[in-house]
Amino acid sequence: MTVLSSENVLRPGASGLKPRLVRMGMSAVPTVFRLLRRFYPIAKFGSLCVVTLHDDVREVFGTDAIFRAPYKANLDIITGNQPFFLGMDRTADYDTQVACMQQVILPSDLPRIAADAESQATEIVSQSNGRVEVVDQLVRRVTFDVLARYFGISEPEVGRLDVWATRLFEFQFTGSPNDKALMREVSEIAPAFRAHIDHEIARRKEIMAADDRDDVMARCLKHQNAGDTVYTDEMIRTSILCMVVGGPPQPPMVVPQAIEQLLRRPDAWKAACAAAEKSDDDRLWKILREAMRFDPLAPGLPRTATQAWTIAKGTKRAREVSEGNTVIAAFASAMMDERRVADPGRFDANRPDRDYLHFGHGLHECFGRHINRAMLHRIIKPLLRQPNVRRAAGAEGHLRKNGAFAERLVVEFG
Numbered sequence: 034m035t036v037l038s039s040e041n042v043l044r045p046g047a048s049g050l051k052p053r054l055v056r057m058g059m060s061a062v063p064t065v066f067r068l069l070r071r072f073y074p075i076a077k078f079g080s081l082c083v084v085t086l087h088d089d090v091r092e093v094f095g096t097d098a099i100f101r102a103p104y105k106a107n108l109d110i111i112t113g114n115q116p117f118f119l120g121m122d123r124t125a126d127y128d129t130q131v132a133c134m135q136q137v138i139l140p141s142d143l144p145r146i147a148a149d150a151e152s153q154a155t156e157i158v159s160q161s162n163g164r165v166e167v168v169d170q171l172v173r174r175v176t177f178d179v180l181a182r183y184f185g186i187s188e189p190e191v192g193r194l195d196v197w198a199t200r201l202f203e204f205q206f207t208g209s210p211n212d213k214a215l216m217r218e219v220s221e222i223a224p225a226f227r228a229h230i231d232h233e234i235a236r237r238k239e240i241m242a243a244d245d246r247d248d249v250m251a252r253c254l255k256h257q258n259a260g261d262t263v264y265t266d267e268m269i270r271t272s273i274l275c276m277v278v279g280g281p282p283q284p285p286m287v288v289p290q291a292i293e294q295l296l297r298r299p300d301a302w303k304a305a306c307a308a309a310e311k312s313d314d315d316r317l318w319k320i321l322r323e324a325m326r327f328d329p330l331a332p333g334l335p336r337t338a339t340q341a342w343t344i345a346k347g348t349k350r351a352r353e354v355s356e357g358n359t360v361i362a363a364f365a366s367a368m369m370d371e372r373r374v375a376d377p378g379r380f381d382a383n384r385p386d387r388d389y390l391h392f393g394h395g396l397h398e399c400f401g402r403h404i405n406r407a408m409l410h411r412i413i414k415p416l417l418r419q420p421n422v423r424r425a426a427g428a429e430g431h432l433r434k435n436g437a438f439a440e441r442l443v444v445e446f447g
């Protein structure tokens with residue numbers, strides 16, 4: 034079987050000493066960050082610089098003319114050398130592309146996306162016989178189905194969107210050309226994904242007159258039909274491809290991680306279940322967002338210095354980085370920085386918005402953040418409102434990870 038028809042969303046987790054050491058290393062990250070914040074807040078290790086304080090992480094994200102997002106090379110492999118704004122600097126092209134997406138992805142869509150997510154999650158929970166696997170059966174299924182419907186992209190005849198998108202996501206953010214096995218998969222998936230979207234575009238054009246769907250694809254084609262020359266077929270394909278690769282793989286990472294964090298804190302768990310029971314969506318969102326702070330998407334995000342720059346200039350901790358240095362903006366650490374986040378070790382769902390950096394900051398701040406704000410908590414609400422929701426017995430009731438990805442967590446109810 035080739036990767037194109039693989040059923041496995043995640044690559045098989047390696048066994049043996051190395052992955053165990055990686056897991057131990059990952060679990061030490063919060064302690065290492067605490068020590069770095071205290072003794073070495075802008076830490077240089079050769080050409081690598083790790084920035085751990087809240088203000089300095091914001092400075093790195095906010096100074097995009099110096100700290101460039103390093104994603105273009107991998108994005109080019111995924112898109113077949115078509116530009117996408119995540120790989121761009123602050124240019125007129127960046128603004129045009131973002132503006133085009135803002136014309137077809139609208140704030141007025143948010144209630145429909147959230148309702149769709151809750152309704153599908155309700156169906157999954159009601160058919161589950163009191164036992165739900167949170168990562169795959171609930172969060173991944175709902176996220177991919179809801180967003181695929183919203184963007185207007187169907188499942189390919191051979192293969193699966195969630196497998197393709199997750200593999201390309203892994204490559205985009207963590208992949209190196211030295212990982213030959215991943216590169217082999219990417220070289221099969223990327224062209225197949227592009228061809229699939231091209232096929233969808235052609236099919237949708239044929240049936241356009243009789244098709245009343247109001248999804249992102251339909252809106253793009255309407256702009257194209259009306260003579261807006263920015264909406265070429267390549268631009269539509271690339272935008273939808275990059276949205277599906279960059280977006281839906283992430284909720285199945287962070288939401289189960291947040292559930293695991295809630296389960297470790299009986300009071301917070303009780304509060305989340307009570308908010309779900311009362312359908313207090315705002316409260317449930319704040320509890321989920323706070324739980325995510327204890328195990329966010331990643332320790333940090335990379336940037337490449339385009340010229341020499343002094344971070345935290347004028348302070349005692351000021352440090353210069355040189356052109357070409359890799360700078361890690363450790364947003365996980367920033368959200369635990371006691372100088373900006375009051376009593377950061379305490380679970381407090383009433384924190385101000387500015388304490389959180391889950392979706393980045395500055396030029397490349399997550400385009401899907403409003404979708405996340407509308408949808409993430411609605412996916413878990415139907416589960417949390419069940420009676421006596423609890424971990425399943427044994428190991429499967431505790432979150433298992435596979436590298437950077439959440440892999441399995443079973444909860445039971447009733």
Ligand code: HEM
Binds near residue numbers: 330394396
């Ligand atoms: C739990 C869910 C998500 C998390 C935690 C998340 C997080 C992030 C973060 C941290 C960034 C900044 C990357 C950087 O600066 O290096 C980002 C960018 C981005 N995200 Fe998300 N994201 C999520 C979901 C989504 C969804 C659902 C979509 C699309 C529907 C999406 C689309 C994007 C795009 C297009 C960018 C690039 C923005 C730009 O370059 O201007 N994300 N996301």
